[in-house]
Amino acid sequence: MMLACILMFSLFIDQTMSDYMREHEEEMALQEAKVVARFVSLLPGDFSPPPQQIGVKSERFAALHREIGLMAATIGARITIIARNGLVLGDTDMSYGQLLHAANHAKRPEVIQALEHGFGLSERRSATLDINFLYSAVPLERNGIQMIARVALPLKHFYQQQNNLREILVIGAAFGMLFIIAITFWLGRALAKSIQSREERLDSQVRERTSTLSALQELGSLLAICNNLPEAGEILESHLPQLLPGVSGALALMNNSRNLLVVSHEWGGTWKKGEFKSPDSCWSLRKNIVHHSRKNELICKHLKDKGKINAVCIPLMAQGEVVGVIHLKETPKRPFTDMELDIAKSIGKETAIAVSNLKLRETLEQQALLDPLTRLYNRRYLEERFDSFIASADREEMPFWLLMIDVDHFKKYNDQFGHDAGDFVLTQLAKLFHQHTSATHTACRLGGEEFAILMSGIPHEEAMAFSEALRLSVENLPFMFEGRPLGEVTISAGLASYPQDGDRLSSLLKTGDERLYVAKHRGRNQICDAALVEMNRKKDATD
Incomplete structure (x- = not known):
């Protein structure tokens, strides 16, 4: 009678613990499916389902395949991401070729349950691996598109634990009821602790991966808005x-x-x-x-x-x-x-x-701010930088100078030698201007044969000395084009200053042009500044 009671009690304990372990196995499977769903919902990118299964070969699914592969290696389970219409968007146990021809999963029981009740569980035997799997599925939503995250756990460990429990119960039946109850209680605590530890580890890994993805997104956003x-x-x-x-x-x-x-x-x-x-x-x-x-x-x-x-x-x-x-x-x-x-x-x-x-x-x-022929700055650059020249001059309490330059009798080079010769003259002058300008000087081509040089941080005497030295350098520069001398090339220039001649670019350009034409009327090949204009005015008044 005692043996029968112990046997019946052992059978009862076996059934109770099997149900308990199965319940925990299903709970753990659902928890892992939820963790995977939360992880996939945080991934960047567009994973909207294609119209057909072969559409998953698109490059936009590469990140999904890579990330769920890393997650599957971490949790030791198979992960499948399924579209609402049953298309398989990613599966960690499928090769790329298998994935492109995967069967539609819309009729899988766990998928149907997940869409209807918010979670799904089913058990099936894999014909390929000859192993029973517990499938758990939960829905997830990304950018308004509903998908299903499915996790497949092999049940061999569950059956092994069940067999081990039965062996313990057989041994425990010989030693008495109290020992059986103690062992049962210890196994329950061990299983609960194992589940809790695994959940904590998964949560930690998800947080770490999510933090890394956020940091990568922030880095990409910052790089995208860099100016240089x-x-x-x-x-x-x-x-x-x-x-x-x-x-x-x-x-x-x-x-x-x-x-x-x-x-x-x-x-x-x-x-x-x-x-x-x-x-x-x-x-x-x-x-x-x-x-x-x-x-x-x-x-x-x-x-x-x-x-x-x-x-x-x-x-x-x-x-x-x-x-x-x-x-x-x-x-x-x-x-x-x-x-x-x-x-x-x-x-x-x-x-x-x-x-x-x-x-x-x-x-x-550079293309927008440089003259394509001479590689000098163009008028647009002058207009954009003008405010910074004014700010620098005000800060240092020093004037800056605008030297307007025009090539004397430039038309004759085009008429006598062709436009290629005229372009040659302009490029040679640009090289000379580059050689003579320093860090505080800026040379520009305004158009045609007109140039301008901005000079900052120097007094009037130095500005005139620089201008005169530049004029002499042009006068002494030999111009040989295709083996033919082009003759003497000279320039005339007008010097205007900020703030004496105005505080706007248009004012300085106008003043510089007026003094440039004074230099032209006086015989060309010379520099005209405010002092020379005043001297001309007094001379005209006397005459």
């Missing part, structure tokens, strides 16, 4: 140590001649700002992929310092063009993890796009 390359370098210098703590690195950009990489920014003190190297010295550029330089392996030639050997080079490519490289140094004791490499690659993509856009913007700005 130095700003972009400063942002990388300040944000990369936050995304990759303890990692030193450098940003090297391709120069305009595209024959050197120059280190523009560095963090961690491993590289030296201003260093330059040949693009061929970096294997990442030659292979167009991320390259590891480690001891006894293929090492980039630009890593001459043995302290830099453990390095990762990330090529910056935009629209098929190399714009630079990001160098990161890893320590031998702690190589980069796969997640850190994924972060570094994402940083490289954002940086490449930003650098390419900024270089394009600089090129367009």
Whole structure:
């Protein structure tokens, strides 16, 4: 009778614990599905379902495949993201080819339950793996589009735990009821603690991954609104140590001649700002992929310092063009993890796009502000910079000078020698102006044969001395075009000043033009300032 009671009680305990363990297994599966749904809902990008299953080959689903793969490796389960219409947007146990031809999941019981009741559970046996799986599914919403996150957990561990429990119950039946109750209570506490620990670990990993994604989004947003390359370098210098703590690195950009990489920014003190190297010295550029330089392996030639050997080079490519490289140094004791490499690659993509856009913007700005023939600044540049010249003059309490220049008898060069000869004269004059102007001088071509030079921070005597020296340099400059002398070239100029002759560009240009024409009427090849105009006025009054 006692044996029968113990046997019946053991069967009751077995059924009760099996139900309890199954309930917890289902609860854990649903919790993991909810964690995956929350993680996917926070991912950036457009995952709107395509009209057909083959549409998932679109590049916009690459980030989804990568991220759920990392999550699946973390939780040890199969993850599937399903559209409301049953299309499979991502599955961690399917190859890319299998995914493109995946069967429609709209009729899966767990999917139907999730859409109808907010969660779904079902158990099926995998014909391929010959293993029973517990499928849990919950709905999620991204940008107004409803999807289903499904997690598949193998039940072999559950059955193993169930078998172990039965063995314990058989042994416990021999030792008595109290021992069986104690073991049952201990197993319940252990299972609850395991579930709680796993949930806490998953939440921590989701928070960490979400924080990293937010930081990457912030970095991309800041790079997108940079005004110039130095700003972009400063942002990388300040944000990369936050995304990759303890990692030193450098940003090297391709120069305009595209024959050197120059280190523009560095963090961690491993590289030296201003260093330059040949693009061929970096294997990442030659292979167009991320390259590891480690001891006894293929090492980039630009890593001459043995302290830099453990390095990762990330090529910056935009629209098929190399714009630079990001160098990161890893320590031998702690190589980069796969997640850190994924972060570094994402940083490289954002940086490449930003650098390419900024270089394009600089090129367009130069084209808008430079005269295409002489490469001097144009009138638009003069108009945009005029306020800064006024501010500088007011701050230093020094006048600035506008020298209006016109080439004497320029029409004859076009008439006698052709327009190519006229263009040659203008380009030679531009080179001469470049040679004579300093950091406080700005030379511009206003149009045709008219030029202007802005001079700041000097008194009247120096402005006249500079103008006269420039006139003499032009007069003494030999002009030979296609082996033929063009004859003597001279200039006439009028000198106006701020604030004596006005506080607007139009006023100074008008005054400079008037004095320029005085110089023309006086015989050309001379400089006219306010003093010469006054002398002419007195002479005319006397006559």
